[in-house]
Amino acid sequence: MLAGKSVLIVIGGGIAAYKSLELIRRLKERGCAVRAILTKAGAEFVTPLSVGSLAGEKAYTDLFSLTDEADIGHIQLSRSTDLVVVAPATADLLAKMVHGLADDLASTALLATDKRILVAPAMNPRMWLNPATQRNMATLAADGVLVVGPNEGAMAERGEFGPGRMSEPAEILAAIERAFESDTRVPLPAAPAGPLAGRRLLVTSGPTHEPIDPVRYIANRSSGRQGHAIAQAAAEAGAEVVLVAGPVTLPDPPGVRVVHVETAREMLAAVERTLPVDAGVFAAAVADWRVDGEAGEKIKKDGTGVPNLSLVENPDILATVSRLAQGRPRLVVGFAAETEKVIEHATAKRLRKGCDWIVANDVSPQTGVMGGVRNTVHLVTGEGIEDWPTMDKDEVARRLVARIAAALAEARQ
Template sequence: MSSKRILLIIGGGIAAYKSLELIRELGRRGIASRVIVTKAGTEFVTPLSVAALSGDKVYTELFNLTDETEMGHIELSRSADLLVVCPATADLMAKAVHGHANDLASTTLLATDKPVLMVPAMNVRMWGHAATQRNVAQLRADGVTVMEPDEGPMACGEFGPGRLPEVSRIVAEIQAMLRPPADKKRLAGVHALVTAGPTREPLDPVRYLSNHSSGKQGYSIAIALAAEGARVTLVSGPVSLPAPEGVDLVKVETARDMLKACEDALPADVFVSVAAVADWRPVKTATQKLKLKGKGAAPAIELAENPDILRTLSNKKKKRPGLVIGFAAETEEVERHANEKLARKGCDWIVANDVSGDVMGGLENEIALITRDGAERWPRMPKEQVAARLAARIADQISGRDDPQKLAAE
């Protein structure tokens, strides 16, 4: 992705402020942004703030002699690998459908020969209006990718579909559209099973044992494998992340629930055990809320060991996945513990990471991929980038093109 560039058109709507976050998140993944801000868009974000984040000149006017001399609107419309309209207002989509060219944004959309992604954001009634729905249908018929908006509360006080999709969803869609078509099919016909998030082991009706896992790394891996063409089953503990598009999501609570869901999903070609499974559970779950006894006396809670999902699937005699990958979340001597876990669990690879900082719940990760051939140390990068690289590594392994020395040098 480091050589990719998008041309971002920022429309006029309250959601325009999220385009700044989008530019930043794409930049963290090596994707450059050149930006057009519409006249209405400048009411919500300033060209100065956009330029500061994108590191490039911001374009606003069609009839600007300097801009036309430096980067004519025809060249601008073809200067990127992908055009992204975010937020795509009802007005911008209507202009694109009818071929209007009365400002820089609409002219660029008409003159481009590159793929176009529109990310709608508008009032719920505007989104549901027959004219807007006709325009969306026509855009899709014309080959434009139009994302479905999110549903929820809006700045206008109403509730329903029309909210700008989460930035993580937009980034994933952009990455998928920028990826060469051949790469999308490297895992075609492969069934990948992924676990993500924490598990919860109930103590009583209101309390449970769990951990700080956010599920971000596991969800990112599921998305990356799907982008490589795999059929993905994602078994997830309780998290606040939206369901990934194109992935079969199975929601569970406890470790035993997760193990059953994984076994029900077999056979699988690849198993990636990312979930932070609780090691123990209460032997007995109280049927009523545990009460304070006073005088500093805490209730005695007897714990039992939970099933080891990674070891169970690694050592299956029937239906063992061809490639089993575990995660080792450690706080010290990370690689030593990971190598021990590789031998103890019977899996093929271990992704080792130090979680003593903000990794659980954070946006970045720094890992070492432990295999029978040794360790590959990857630099700190966004979790989505870790996921994409791991998915590519899996594709290399399955396709027989695995070259550890080449991969380690990338």
């Protein structure tokens, strides 16, 4: 499989750099030619001598070496190879790749290459779960960059545990072999990368429409934009996502299985069919009431007076799921759309419904939240209240998904 192939390894700065030495050895054993670029930070963990000795030729470190650059060395390095492997791929290297920065030999070669790239991320769990890193990973995946890992486990820092450990050399080797199974730039099917890889999430979104007659209904002004953004952010973080969406005009998020419903009762049934899940995010603005007995024909304004509409309560989806004796998600997140006493009402709602978190926001008309693209939220948990700054709803979604990933990782310990 690897005999006669050529691999360029970019070694970033991190304690995981020592694993790159074992990776080089295994590639050479299989008849693969290996060249290596060592970043300045990477050289703090492994030496150019050790890398070069295993690779069979010098490790490249300097963009402006006159000897190497006489033939535009970084171009030759990046293109006279079959695959570029970044291991460890630090948060800094990933960000440079996303933004096209080229301030050293490693980042310049990555920008100049026309070959496929495989990255093996390695960093502190908080760095990996940071929304900025997750955005970068989503962009790289969209650009066709292959990803292996990271794994979950103990970190070099004392007491740190979570996602961010670089994959083992054997895992990276297997990913390299999979990459060579295809001659296209399309990433090969593999386990999804991201802090929610292997997790299953349920998200509800949008309003519900409760029919009065065939042409009228009870509803609210929810656009579904925030719930849809959360579903997409969770999918980009590697989760298997089911989105139960009320009537909205938004497109279905990519990579998400969407169940379209109309009424609160239909939404509850869809939610129950989706369980079990690791986490449920109930962002839908479900109508509290419905008409007791929908009219079969359009109610006419015939001069006999205003029709008497008798209302009954709709099922409480958030409370129903929160109180499940079996099959309750590990984490249940509700939303509280308030027009006054936002924190007070949201705190009471969390206790009343029995959910773990409440995302509270002010939806007064002057805020422009309903139907708008920005949101100011407060995360209410059992530990206290987090006041988040005003952000785009997409950014709110990514930040919430990062918090969910961290909570699920902590629960697994």
